[in-house]
Amino acid sequence: MNTPSEDFLQHIRYEKRLSHHTVTAYANDLAQFSSFLLAECNISQPAQADFRHVRSWIVSLVEAELDKSSVNRKIATLRAYFDFLLRRKVIDLDPMTKVRALKMSKRLPIYVEEKPMEMLLNDVEFADTFEGVRDKLVLELLYGTGIRLSELTGLKTVDVNLYDKTIQVLGKRNKHRIIPLTQPLFELIQQYLLLKETEFKGMAEQAVLIVSDKGVAAYPVLIQRIVKRNLTLVTTLEKKSPHVLRHSFATHLLNRGADLNAIKDLLGHSSLAATQIYTHTSLEQLKKTYDQAHPKAKNSSE
Known part of the structure; x- marks a missing residue:
């Protein structure tokens, strides 16, 4: 029997038909989140996480000086993941409701004259x-x-x-x-x-x-x-x-x-x-x- 994370990855790969690159990025983000939960919160499945756990992970990423755009991508991964679980009735509450993306300074695109x-x-x-x-x-x-x-x-x-x-x-x-x-x-x-x-x-x-x-x-x-x-x-x-x-x-x-x-x-x-x-x-x-x-x-x- 698949885990909720495996079901989610199959959903975005075969139903949403996202690119291989995007699916790989989502899988890596979920794996990193799972490792954090297990090491810091003694939680074995991301589906069991609540807002406090998500916030703690984001704080750890910021303290590690990870690029803001990378942090925001991981937030987007969790947002899609928990939305999937909510629609499938695996969870009752979405822990991402109170989570906001980090503010980014606008960078102009680099181009050749x-x-x-x-x-x-x-x-x-x-x-x-x-x-x-x-x-x-x-x-x-x-x-x-x-x-x-x-x-x-x-x-x-x-x-x-x-x-x-x-x-x-x-x-x-x-x-x-x-x-x-x-x-x-x-x-x-x-x-x-x-x-x-x-x-x-x-x-x-x-x-x-x-x-x-x-x-x-x-x-x-x-x-x-x-x-x-x-x-x-x-x-x-x-x-x-x-x-x-x-x-x-x-x-x-x-x-x-x-x-x-x-x-x-x-x-x-x-x-x-x-x-x-x-x-x-x-x-x-x-x-x-x-x-x-x-x-x-x-x-x-x-």
Whole structure:
């Protein structure tokens, strides 16, 4: 017979159909909570915990100087877990009712300026080999469509519509969205597919779009290495990740006047609130321009 925790993990895996990464994170959070309860409270099952136990665990995490975002993710895990138990009538009271997430200071998304991105994609020479074209395609897809790392590695060859010049992306919560391709990006995909077929002569894993040098499905670390290696050529940003290219995609669109709702749909956000962070970035850019160009701003800083 399964424990309540095992039932919960099966529920989010098979019924809610959350990603493998999310399920693993939830499982790890519950395991850590269970270890704390057993060691500090002599409780063997998380389902037996009450508000005092949850609060004690959160306090211990804060005292251990765990990042606030990580603490809040663990709180979200417990919130989903106890809500599941309450709906299944395993418990009568939800201990998370009085628990609040930690207040976070707003951090603006890190992005690459337009000129460095143009330099990377237009001026840097990529080899005409399979690896060279593949690496450029990775950068162009991340920056040209704003897709997430997991969405890129999950792209199938059949997700590319050569007739409509679009890609179909499977995002969070198993929601599909259609993203248009620019003509240069479309042509690059065609070039890549021909090289892929020639390089591996049908032996590559044809189901997935992006493959490694050995023809197997590209893995996250490979994509991260490609992005970091190439961004290093044009920017001194400390963070050089696929998500930085996603932020760059959204920020550049907004700076050029794109509708916020359209950006929301392209990014696959479930609510506009998640997209509005880019308006802060745009305002910061406006302030920077004002401070550099307006006479009164110059005078006030002297």
